[in-house]
Amino acid sequence: MKKERLFTPGPVMVPDEALLEMARPMKHHRTAWYRDMHREVHELLQYLFQTSSTCLTFTGSGTSAMEAVIAGCCPAGHKALVVRNGKFAERWAKECVTFGIDHTNLDLEWGTGAKPADIVKAMDADAKIDTVIVVHSETSTTALSDVAGIAKVTRDRGALLLVDGITAVGAIPVKMDDWGVDAYVTGSQKALMLPPGLGFAAISPRAWERVDSGKTQTLYCDLKAYRKSLESFDAPYTPAVTLVRGLLYVLRGVKERGLESIWSETATLARATRAAAVAMGLRVYAKDTVDSVTAILLPDGFDEPKLRATMRDRHGFSVAGGQGELKGRIIRLSHMGYVDAFDTLGAIAALELALNELGYAVTIGAGITAAQQAFADSAA
Amino acid sequence: MKKERLFTPGPVMVPDEALLEMARPMKHHRTAWYRDMHREVHELLQYLFQTSSTCLTFTGSGTSAMEAVIAGCCPAGHKALVVRNGKFAERWAKECVTFGIDHTNLDLEWGTGAKPADIVKAMDADAKIDTVIVVHSETSTTALSDVAGIAKVTRDRGALLLVDGITAVGAIPVKMDDWGVDAYVTGSQKALMLPPGLGFAAISPRAWERVDSGKTQTLYCDLKAYRKSLESFDAPYTPAVTLVRGLLYVLRGVKERGLESIWSETATLARATRAAAVAMGLRVYAKDTVDSVTAILLPDGFDEPKLRATMRDRHGFSVAGGQGELKGRIIRLSHMGYVDAFDTLGAIAALELALNELGYAVTIGAGITAAQQAFADSAA
Numbered sequence: 001m002k003k004e005r006l007f008t009p010g011p012v013m014v015p016d017e018a019l020l021e022m023a024r025p026m027k028h029h030r031t032a033w034y035r036d037m038h039r040e041v042h043e044l045l046q047y048l049f050q051t052s053s054t055c056l057t058f059t060g061s062g063t064s065a066m067e068a069v070i071a072g073c074c075p076a077g078h079k080a081l082v083v084r085n086g087k088f089a090e091r092w093a094k095e096c097v098t099f100g101i102d103h104t105n106l107d108l109e110w111g112t113g114a115k116p117a118d119i120v121k122a123m124d125a126d127a128k129i130d131t132v133i134v135v136h137s138e139t140s141t142t143a144l145s146d147v148a149g150i151a152k153v154t155r156d157r158g159a160l161l162l163v164d165g166i167t168a169v170g171a172i173p174v175k176m177d178d179w180g181v182d183a184y185v186t187g188s189q190k191a192l193m194l195p196p197g198l199g200f201a202a203i204s205p206r207a208w209e210r211v212d213s214g215k216t217q218t219l220y221c222d223l224k225a226y227r228k229s230l231e232s233f234d235a236p237y238t239p240a241v242t243l244v245r246g247l248l249y250v251l252r253g254v255k256e257r258g259l260e261s262i263w264s265e266t267a268t269l270a271r272a273t274r275a276a277a278v279a280m281g282l283r284v285y286a287k288d289t290v291d292s293v294t295a296i297l298l299p300d301g302f303d304e305p306k307l308r309a310t311m312r313d314r315h316g317f318s319v320a321g322g323q324g325e326l327k328g329r330i331i332r333l334s335h336m337g338y339v340d341a342f343d344t345l346g347a348i349a350a351l352e353l354a355l356n357e358l359g360y361a362v363t364i365g366a367g368i369t370a371a372q373q374a375f376a377d378s379a380a
Numbered sequence: 381m382k383k384e385r386l387f388t389p390g391p392v393m394v395p396d397e398a399l400l401e402m403a404r405p406m407k408h409h410r411t412a413w414y415r416d417m418h419r420e421v422h423e424l425l426q427y428l429f430q431t432s433s434t435c436l437t438f439t440g441s442g443t444s445a446m447e448a449v450i451a452g453c454c455p456a457g458h459k460a461l462v463v464r465n466g467k468f469a470e471r472w473a474k475e476c477v478t479f480g481i482d483h484t485n486l487d488l489e490w491g492t493g494a495k496p497a498d499i500v501k502a503m504d505a506d507a508k509i510d511t512v513i514v515v516h517s518e519t520s521t522t523a524l525s526d527v528a529g530i531a532k533v534t535r536d537r538g539a540l541l542l543v544d545g546i547t548a549v550g551a552i553p554v555k556m557d558d559w560g561v562d563a564y565v566t567g568s569q570k571a572l573m574l575p576p577g578l579g580f581a582a583i584s585p586r587a588w589e590r591v592d593s594g595k596t597q598t599l600y601c602d603l604k605a606y607r608k609s610l611e612s613f614d615a616p617y618t619p620a621v622t623l624v625r626g627l628l629y630v631l632r633g634v635k636e637r638g639l640e641s642i643w644s645e646t647a648t649l650a651r652a653t654r655a656a657a658v659a660m661g662l663r664v665y666a667k668d669t670v671d672s673v674t675a676i677l678l679p680d681g682f683d684e685p686k687l688r689a690t691m692r693d694r695h696g697f698s699v700a701g702g703q704g705e706l707k708g709r710i711i712r713l714s715h716m717g718y719v720d721a722f723d724t725l726g727a728i729a730a731l732e733l734a735l736n737e738l739g740y741a742v743t744i745g746a747g748i749t750a751a752q753q754a755f756a757d758s759a760a
Contacts, residue, residue, distance in 0.1 A: 006406055011621060014406045022622075023403035026386055026394045026575060028698055059577055060440045060600065061617040067600040091599075098599045189618060195406060197439055197577045197620035218598050219471075219478045220440065220447040237441040238569060240577035240620070241391060242402075318408055 007347050008320045009139050009167055009293035009334040011189040011196055015250070018194060022246040029241050030234070037248055038233035044251035047259070048169060049184050049202040051176035056226040057247075058199040059240045062166040062187030065199030067095055068221035069162050069183045073131065073207050074101040075214020080131040081106055081122050083114040083145065086138035087323045088164060096133075099217055104129065110325065111295075113138070113145035113288035116153045123157060131160045136168035137290040140323045142332060144172070144290035151179040160207055166190055169200075170254060171266050171292035171336045182207040188243060191262075191292065192250055193337030197243045203227075264378075267291040269335035269344050272374035276348045279370035280355065280362045285330045295322070295330040296351075299360065304328045307354055314357075315350035341375045387727050388700045389519050389547055389673040389714040391569040391576055395630070398574060402626040409621050410614070417628050418613035424631035427639070428549060429564050429582040431556035436606040437627075438579040439620045442546040442567030445579030447475055448601035449542050449563045453511065453587050454481040455594020460511040460542075461486055461502050463494040463525065466518035467703045468544060476513075479597055484509065490705065491675075493518070493525035493668035496533045503537060511540045516548035517670040520703045522712060524552070524670035531559040540587055546570055549580075550634060551646050551672035551716045562587040568623060571642075571672065572630055573717030577623045583607075644758075647671040649715035649724050652754035656728045659750035660735065660742045665710050675702070675710040676731075679740065684708045687734055694737075695730035721755045 006013045027033060038057075045055035058064045070092060074080050080103040082093045096103040106122045108114060114134050123129050132154050136147050147163055154161040160182040168174055169184060170191030176184050181204070188198035203211070203223060216222050225236040254262065270291035274284045277296045285295035298304055304321055308331060311317045320332040333347055348367045355362045386393045407413055418437075425435035438444045450472060454460050460483040462473045476483040486502045488494060494514050503509050512534050516527050527543055534541040540562040548554055549564060550571030556564050561584070568578035583591070583603060596602050605616040634642065650671035654664045657676045665675035678684055684701055688711060691697045700712040713727055728747045735742045 004405065004407075006408060008408050008410075010618070011406050011408060019403040019405070022575075023399040025384065025399075026391050027384075028386060028388045028391060028700075029576075030388075030700075031698075060444065061619075063617040064440065064444075064600045067598070095599050098596050098602075187618070195402075195620065195622040196409075196618040197623060216478050218447070218601075219475050220444045221598075221600055222478075237443040238390065238567070238576040239441075240575065240623075242575040243577060243620075318411075320408075320410075 002316055004316045004318070005343060005346065006318050007333045008318050009190070009332055009336065010187070012193055012334050012337040013339060014193055014195060015338045018246045018249050021249045022242040024245065027241060029239050034241065035233040037244060041244060041248050041251060042230065042233065044255055045200060045202070047255055048251065049176045050174060050178065051202050053176070053202055053204050054227055054230060055200060055202045056223065056230065057239065057244065058201070058221065058226070059197065059237065060199045061196055062185060062199045063091065064221055065185045065187070065201040066092060066164055067218065068223050069185055069201050070095040070101065070133065071099050071217040071221060072211040072214070072223040073160055073162055073183060074099070075210065078130050078210070079103060079126070079128040080133055081119070081129045082133045083108060083118070083135070085112060085114065085141065085143055086110060086135065087140035088138055088166065089135045092133050092135070092164060110141045111143050111286040113143040114150060115146050116149035119150050119153045123159070129159065131162065133162045135164040136174070137165070137172065137292050139167045139293060141326065142286045142290050142293050142295040144288045147181060148175070148179045151181050155180040160210060167292045167336065170262065172290060173263050176202055188247065191336040192247065194243060194246045194250060197240050198247060266335050268374065268378040269339065269341065270294055272341070272344060272371035273333055273335065273348065275370040275374045276367035279366040280352060292336050293332055293334050295332045297330055302360065303358065304331065307331065307358060310354040310357055311350050315353060317347050317350040319347070345371055382696055384696045384698070385723060385726065386698050387713045388698050389570070389712055389716065390567070392573055392714050392717040393719060394573055394575060395718045398626045398629050401629045402622040404625065407621060409619050414621065415613040417624060421624060421628050421631060422610065422613065424635055425580060425582070427635055428631065429556045430554060430558065431582050433556070433582055433584050434607055434610060435580060435582045436603065436610065437619065437624065438581070438601065438606070439577065439617065440579045441576055442565060442579045443471065444601055445565045445567070445581040446472060446544055447598065448603050449565055449581050450475040450481070450513065451479050451597040451601060452591040452594070452603040453540055453542055453563060454479070455590065458510050459483060459506070459508040460513055461499070461509045462513045463488060463498070463515070465492060465494065465521065465523055466490060466515065467520035468518055468546065469515045472513050472515070472544065490521045491523050491666040491668070493523040494530060495526050496529035499530050499533045503539070509539065511542065513542045515544040516554070517545070517552065517672050519547045519673060521706065522666045522670050522673050522675040524668045527561060528555070528559045531561050535560040540590060547672045547716065550642065552670060553643050556582055568627065571716040572627065574623060574626045574630060577620050578627060646715050648754065648758040649719065649721065650674055652721070652724060652751035653713055653715065653728065655750040655754045656747035659746040660732060672716050673712055673714050675712045677710055682740065683738065684711065687711065687738060690734040690737055691730050695733060697727050697730040699727070725751055
């Protein structure tokens with residue numbers, strides 16, 4: 001009966017109501033019932049991505065949707081710029097290698113996000129670049145890229161902008177059409193607070209022109225096949241019916257709550273967590289911090305696995321560690337989905353206690369008081 | 381409160397216990413908990429496929445697993461023979477086209493399955509063929525291919541045999557290692573009686589040699605990436621945690637019930653359904669009938685959509701219609717997963733009633749009596 005709370009940046013906690021919705025008896029997908037559900041889901045996804053373009057739902061992780069976008073939008077004759085500033089950005093460079101896509105990598109320091117000037121410089125240096133691939137919120141480093149600013153650059157230069165929005169969409173401001181982004185991707189287990197198993201891609205008309213000019217490079221992740229099926233709100237291959245059912249439930253909730261509110265509440269949770277870290281004498285890792293997930297840098301030589309184990313096994317809070325070069329150096333806490341100020345106070349309290357138990361001198365109450373102050377300020 | 385029963389050949393009815401297992405609170409996958417679960421799942425999948433080889437679990441439909449197998453096992457320099465005897469077989473030919481795989485199609489009459497002699501003839505005619513792609517149970521036509529016999533041929537000739545076992549594995553006899561099949565694929569929503577969203581591929585050591593000799597053609601469906609992660613019972617991309625949780629539950633049940641029993645009970649359901657069709661004056665469509673799903677041919681000009689609508693809306697039984705050239709001509713009833721003699725009697729009763737209601741002269745009780753006789757015979 002011990003309470004467990006998931007603060008990892010995906011999967012995140014799933015609302016009980018969504019779990020029960022997905023536990024309802026199985027229904028078939030080649031039916032008016034499924035098509036009606038898919039129609040409403042599509043409309044709500046358009047709201048989520050803030051676009052009037054096509055929103056595709058893949059049976060797969062976020063990577064399946066990103067593979068679909070990269071393989072579809074970078075046919076032969078085009079050249080991509082891949083901003084590499086973390087583990088997920090590196091995966092998109094790997095996608096380019098896999099599909100033999102002409103590309104160049106722009107390596108940024110981990111913890112920083114891409115800025116318009118970076119893109120301008122890289123494009124000035126290579127006139128062949130007509131596609132830019134950026135991670136909006138790099139989950140591995142918690143760095144935010146300036147997608148709105150970058151989109152201005154890519155629009156001005158007639159290049160396509162493909163964005164990994166996996167821990168961005170539904171958590172921080174994303175305005176696909178206003179900004180002029182050509183493809184945005186997300187997954188079900190982040191801000192959409194569902195179990196993993198669905199990937200989503202919103203594709204602009206400009207991106208579709210590019211897709212239509214190239215040959216199909218994967219059948220399972222083929223954008224054209226998904227678009228064709230979407231005409232009748234169908235799916236080209238058997239969809240994950242139960243997850244789509246949960247999706248309808250959470251998307252209705254997102255619409256009701258309103259994106260602006262969600263963005264603002266998520267930002268408050270992040271601000272509170274950052275303030276708590278500083279109050280506990282720790283540092284926030286990223287230079288360009290994103291609001292969907294916070295990375296806290298641990299003191300040199302601190303036993304990170306033991307800290308996470310203590311938080312999880314003693315206090316019931318699961319947080320993530322670092323990946324790659326950040327392994328053992330940071331812990332990451334999610335602010336996405338079904339999580340509020342009081343859950344977050346709990347996570348900070350658990351961190352305070354665990355740090356204390358492991359011999360790190362933290363003033364008891366300092367972290368939660370700083371967080372509480374942030375909540376009070378935001379309510380003012 | 382009207383009862384609904386799913387007799388479509390996937391998705392099928394999901395046991396309540398599995399639905400509730402998947403509705404438990406979300407847990408993270410980069411944990412000992414997930415790895416322990418995946419280790420047991422892998423062992424049980426080996427039992428399911430009757431193999432000591434690697435069994436991979438994909439977040440995707442069965443098509444994702446089949447794409448992984450075809451893209452991985454047919455690198456440049458090899459030539460595939462694709463037996464085309466239905467809609468799913470056609471999809472595998474499309475996979476070959478998508479990945480630029482040198483291949484030749486062997487078109488068989490719909491309703492028939494591939495036999496060893498077909499393969500011998502095709503291979504004799506083209507010495508370059510070193511890979512054979514066959515659908516074990518062609519769901520669209522309910523035709524059974526002789527995989528055991530074909531495997532003898534491919535083994536003798538040193539060719540690889542890749543089998544779509546999507547409505548075969550866990551329903552009808554599948555003995556991967558005994559027969560010498562090199563890759564077998566299935567999906568979660570068929571005999572495994574789960575919601576759709578997982579694909580599975582079992583890969584023989586001979587197939588791995590082929591995979592290792594070629595270049596990676598898709599990252600999301602990359603066999604090598606899945607094999608590498610499996611070494612630590614991990615997953616290369618975020619796995620569908622809740623579905624894997626349900627998977628462990630059903631695989632334990634499959635092991636406990638025993639494959640031999642399941643195969644035999646499934647065959648009895650099919651036999652009963654075929655006997656019922658004949659007793660109602662109808663014909664079984666396929667020449668080479670499979671036991672996982674039965675296609676019943678309707679009288680010429682019969683209003684098939686109305687029949688299915690009556691069965692579903694009035695009686696609560698969902699059955700499938702035909703695809704492609706069989707659209708409007710057949711209905712299909714599943715015998716896979718969480719379905720027994722009494723459910724099946726109900727489906728036949730509903731069919732009897734619906735036929736009667738639509739003016740087709742059927743002797744009331746004829747179908748269910750014939751089915752009941754088959755059940756009595758099998759219990760004798």
